[in-house]
Amino acid sequence: MSDPDIEELRARYLPRLQAEAEALRQASGETAANRRPVELDQQSVGRLSRMDAMQQQAMAAAQEARRSGRQRAIAAALKRLEEDDFGWCEDCGTFIGFKRLDLDPTLMRCVSCAS
Template identity: 65%
Template sequence: MEEHDLTPLIDRLLPRMQADLAELKANSAQTSADRKPVELDQQSVGRLSRIDAMQQQAMAAAQEARHHGRARALEAAIARVDSGDFGWCADCGDFIGAQRLDLDPAIMKCRDCAS
């Protein structure tokens, strides 16, 4: 394993990861109403309006699932910072690379292991 001083990299990326995580959690709270089941009320809502509402609900649920996955990845990256494993490939143990981590701080694998 090579020697790398990750302190400047972590100092730059950790606030970004924490801000992204906070934003994802805030967006999740703001859009919770969009993911609620669509009620069947044929007196006030027509069939096409209900289908449209169900489609919007499904898209909101899919977006929430993507956001939840990203939040879990960011939480895991922050945990790796705390444990001292941040920046090292989960498969081979080599340094992932500063440019790769700049693109996605939650990445867990080096270029060779990811391909």
């Protein structure tokens, strides 16, 4: 099988990358309230409730950090699609492969170079 051209790669992966980017943006907006600092007013909330709220806030912040990392990876993949570099290993220059890209279209290395 010959290597694919960039238009084939765009047709196959651009909609998927754009949809995931939009879903991440929406999720980030929907969970913004969960990442706000916890009120420390001892009159309105007990100690255990504050601790629980602080734990939930920390988990929401960690989730947002992971979401942000994924958004950066998607933005980089979209840029590679734009610049006709998508799908090619950044180390050896060979085609990464459809099966690998189908698992994660943000990957930048073939199996050999990744291991």
